[in-house]
Amino acid sequence: MWHRGKVHEWTSGGFPQVFELIHMPNIIVLVKQVPDTNAKIVVNGDRVDLSSVKMVMSPYDEFAVETALQHRDASGGEVTALTVGGAGAEKILKDAKAIGVDHIVRIDAGGEMDSNALQSILAQAIGDLGGEVVYCGKSAADTGAGSTGPGVAERMGWASVSNIIGAGFDGGLSVTMPSGGGNAKVSVPLPAVVSCDKGGFKVRKPNVKGIMQAKKASVDVRSIEAPAPSVSIVSHSLPPAKPAGKSYEGGASAAEVAKLLRDEANIL
Amino acid sequence: MTQTIVIAEMSNNTVHASTAELVSAAIALGGEPTLVIPCTDATQADGASGMGAASILAAKSSVFSHYDASGWAAALDAVIPQGTIVTGASPQSKDLAARLAARRGVSVVQDAMAIEGGNITSPVYSGKAMQTVSTNGPVVVSVRSNVFAAAQGGASDVAVVDTDGDVATSVQEFMARASERLDVAEANIIISGGRGMGSPDNFSHLEAIADTIGAAVGASRAAVDTWEAIPHSMQVGQTGKTVNPNLYIAVGISGAIQHLAGMRSSKYIVAINKDADAPIFQHADYGIVATWEEALPVLHESLKGMMG
Ligand SMILES: Cc1cc2nc3c(=O)[nH]c(=O)nc-3n(C[C@H](O)[C@H](O)[C@H](O)COP(=O)(O)OP(=O)(O)OC[C@H]3O[C@@H](n4cnc5c(N)ncnc54)[C@H](O)[C@@H]3O)c2cc1C
């Protein structure tokens, strides 16, 4: 979206003066609903049973929302929060609205989806919405995958950077990210997809006005057809229980443990 | 027979030893793996022989001098055959796995910890459950280290092919890590401190042990949040790094579920905590109920004796 800058300044003659064009990007942030990370995960039969689990916005997505809002604060434009999920997922869209995103969109989908199906839907939705920069979480708290950001970028033919720990918006986008045993400041050409780690981001809290606006906000619900999955879930199980460990009292026992690390665990 | 392709894990321009584990995983998926080495110079592929691959391909390009997701995916896609692709599960390799999969319009399965009869098992819900999937057609699979045994034998001849891709991002500035010590994400042994360490200065006791046994030093979120001197890059856990070392020593760490999320799959876990009821003890192979002030000097002396 291109807008004229400072159109409200007037010359003495009363004619509007046209200043330089500034780019106000169309920013999209991907948010996903996941079980609260404190929740106990139960497996019933051979599937995880989430029926009695509290659902929240995936923790890294909070940093993605914050970064998207900072981008808008710096450059203007608008932020759209986008989720793919069932009606229950609208709660996290409202949460995003309460802290300041402009638009909330849900692509209606239920059931299991592989990464190819999810990313195809997201890529089409981002295209439909005219997105120019997309923020997402480093990984979702349920899948732990970290596939969506780079995968969507590849489908759009865009650049991507992953696991950023800081972002600056002066003269284009530049991010800080881990790189070869240190951190690198990297400039990122737009359009791009940026996946966010925790880093130094402090997440803003909703205020009363935001909460009221979120209550009234309506969700733009759309549907997009997904390709058939090529990866299907066979079963869920609890992680194998570890055999009970050995327990010792007192600092002197550390000598015994060191020996076991060498002789029993063969580590040292 | 389906093709399987392994992308080598690289570290300092050499093939990392864990690549041989990826070859084992590829064999478990079926097929005779081709090992592909992303390199700027074919001599960087020298270490790839005897890692169990049926053939070795050095993919040579200046693109590989530093990581750029789109450039790497394009350059590799251009030279590797269709088929199932196996990568490591470092953050960079998972990123590449996802881009390669999307480029070929297939799905990606991350963090495989078991492969049996074509089914792939990986942790979900921060390791609180395991998910087993079946696949239909080619996929890209990233594989955790320290899970599969290293493959051996196989090809030693290296075929070289030139390739290229457009680099999208550019590095403006590189900030080296303050310490020379290993990063937790790369280490085979990690010793981590929590709020129970009392002050950031006391982390010097952990560093001393780390230097003796070649370990990285990690921290809990409480330690990172409480003390400015402990950087977020050291944090292990759900909002920190996920690690999978052979040995994880947790000192003054209670073992909150979010900390466990980052380290519970470690092969051996040692816990030192003064509270016998700390949840970390339920996950420890060796638990020491003691203050770190009592236990660490003894541990350090014993380790020094064994290493010396
Ligand atoms: C969304 C979310 C994400 C989170 N992500 C992470 C994460 O990535 N990583 C993480 O670690 N946490 C994370 N947390 C925080 C987590 O819940 C815990 O608060 C945190 O792990 C506690 O750190 P701690 O064990 O060092 O501190 P505490 O819980 O305060 O425990 C200190 C321990 O030290 C012991 N102790 C005290 N003195 C001594 C002594 N002298 N010698 C020996 N032992 C002693 C005590 O008995 C106690 O068990 C997250 C929380 C949330 C809500």
Ligand SMILES: Nc1ncnc2c1ncn2[C@@H]1O[C@H](COP(=O)(O)O)[C@@H](O)[C@H]1O
């Ligand atoms: N169903 C979804 N709807 C919207 N965004 C998603 C969805 N799944 C994943 N994402 C985004 O992609 C990130 C990484 O997810 P994953 O690749 O599953 O680890 C998440 O943190 C979200 O920002």
